[in-house]
Amino acid sequence: MLKIGIVGGTGYTGVELLRILSQHPQVSIEAITSRKEAGMDVAQLFPSLRGRIELKFSDPAEANLDKCDVVFFATPNGIAMKQVPSLLDAGVRIIDLAADFRIKDIAVWEKWYGMSHACPELVAEAVYGLPEINRDRIKTARLIANPGCYPTAVQLGFLPLVESGAVDLDHLVADAKSGVSGAGRNAEIHTLFAEAADNFRAYGVSGHRHLPEIRQGLSQAAKHPIGLTFVPHLTPMIRGIHATLYAKLLKEVDLQALYENRYVNEPFVDVLPAGSHPETRSVRGSNLCRIAVHRPQGGDTAVILSVTDNLVKGAAGQAVQNMNLMFGLPETLAITHVPLFP
Numbered sequence: 001m002l003k004i005g006i007v008g009g010t011g012y013t014g015v016e017l018l019r020i021l022s023q024h025p026q027v028s029i030e031a032i033t034s035r036k037e038a039g040m041d042v043a044q045l046f047p048s049l050r051g052r053i054e055l056k057f058s059d060p061a062e063a064n065l066d067k068c069d070v071v072f073f074a075t076p077n078g079i080a081m082k083q084v085p086s087l088l089d090a091g092v093r094i095i096d097l098a099a100d101f102r103i104k105d106i107a108v109w110e111k112w113y114g115m116s117h118a119c120p121e122l123v124a125e126a127v128y129g130l131p132e133i134n135r136d137r138i139k140t141a142r143l144i145a146n147p148g149c150y151p152t153a154v155q156l157g158f159l160p161l162v163e164s165g166a167v168d169l170d171h172l173v174a175d176a177k178s179g180v181s182g183a184g185r186n187a188e189i190h191t192l193f194a195e196a197a198d199n200f201r202a203y204g205v206s207g208h209r210h211l212p213e214i215r216q217g218l219s220q221a222a223k224h225p226i227g228l229t230f231v232p233h234l235t236p237m238i239r240g241i242h243a244t245l246y247a248k249l250l251k252e253v254d255l256q257a258l259y260e261n262r263y264v265n266e267p268f269v270d271v272l273p274a275g276s277h278p279e280t281r282s283v284r285g286s287n288l289c290r291i292a293v294h295r296p297q298g299g300d301t302a303v304i305l306s307v308t309d310n311l312v313k314g315a316a317g318q319a320v321q322n323m324n325l326m327f328g329l330p331e332t333l334a335i336t337h338v339p340l341f342p
């Protein structure tokens with residue numbers, strides 16, 4: 001049994017990790033931290049886990065994380081990087097759900113995240129945890145930078161196109177929408193019911209932190225720097241990401257065949273029949289990314305629709321997929337949930 005520690009067990013990605021890992025046959029959860037709720041039964045805060053998780057939250061300083069085989073950080077940006085060096089020295093493998101190790105260029109990371117990096121020497125070693133690109137490197141990694149929620153939906157949607165060389169790489173457009181759980185469980189004005197319900201708005205048009213992450217991933221896949229306009233939106237949903245992606249075609253390509261071939265062996269990417277309109281509720285609670293390709297009016301614009309659950313394939317489910325790969329377990333173990341409907 002793998003011994004698991006979770007730092008940040010009271011947030012949305014933390015409780016999603018608990019939901020998934022409590023059904024995983026090869027793990028034993030040893031520590032779940034929260035500074036605010038230390039000493040409280042996990043099931044008292046999250047009745048959904050009653051009968052599944054018997055632990056109490058513990059303070060991160062007293063959690064014996066160095067005795068674990070793997071520690072997940074489900075914490076805000078800038079927390080994991082302070083603890084990762086000593087945990088790695090103790091032989092613990094790390095999956096960081098935050099952004100501390102996602103951007104290879106330290107100056108770019110420091111600019112977008114507004115802080116100095118505490119262990120820049122480890123960033124080069126960290127493996128970006130998108131299995132559809134880095135599966136082999138994930139298997140041997142000590143440190144995984146789990147991708148962001150928008151970057152997962154946008155990169156999986158664009159990957160076959162940018163790898164194919166069939167599109168104008170300078171002018172990609174990603175118009176993406178997220179449910180409010182993407183903002184975490186902290187009380188903030190813009191996620192109050194009266195602010196977010198019955199409302200729809202863009203944000204971060206001039207620049208969002210996920211832009212450099214997506215640009216880095218797609219540039220590597222294209223073997224060429226890409227240009228991307230990325231506009232995120234907040235929708236009155238709890239879970240879900242819907243990305244509508246646009247690219248100008250430079251040569252003839254059978255989009256459906258391109259996507260079906262690229263993802264034929266991917267357990268968590270489902271290419272829908274041509275002309276489909278995937279819905280966020282078709283992936284809710286699951287580790288799936290569903291994708292549909294379009295070419296409106298037979299013109300030269302490819303339109304790709306990509307949907308995920310931000311807390312599963314966009315965070316905790318993908319983190320468990322990475323853990324399975326790192327420890328030689330079946331990649332799909334404990335993450336084959338059928339989406340919830342309605």
Ligand SMILES: NC(=O)c1ccc[n+]([C@@H]2O[C@H](COP(=O)([O-])OP(=O)(O)OC[C@H]3O[C@@H](n4cnc5c(N)ncnc54)[C@H](OP(=O)(O)O)[C@@H]3O)[C@@H](O)[C@H]2O)c1
Binds near residue numbers: 009073075147
């Ligand atoms: N929400 C999403 O859809 C999503 C998707 C992909 C990635 N992510 C990323 O995943 C991370 C967690 O997101 P979330 O939405 O779950 O956040 P969240 O709901 O705000 O939860 C944050 C968790 O971190 C703990 N924490 C905060 N400061 C800490 C510190 N200094 N030391 C130790 N623990 C601390 C909190 O508990 P205490 O304060 O009680 O310790 C809480 O359990 C973030 O970096 C986020 O960007 C989120």
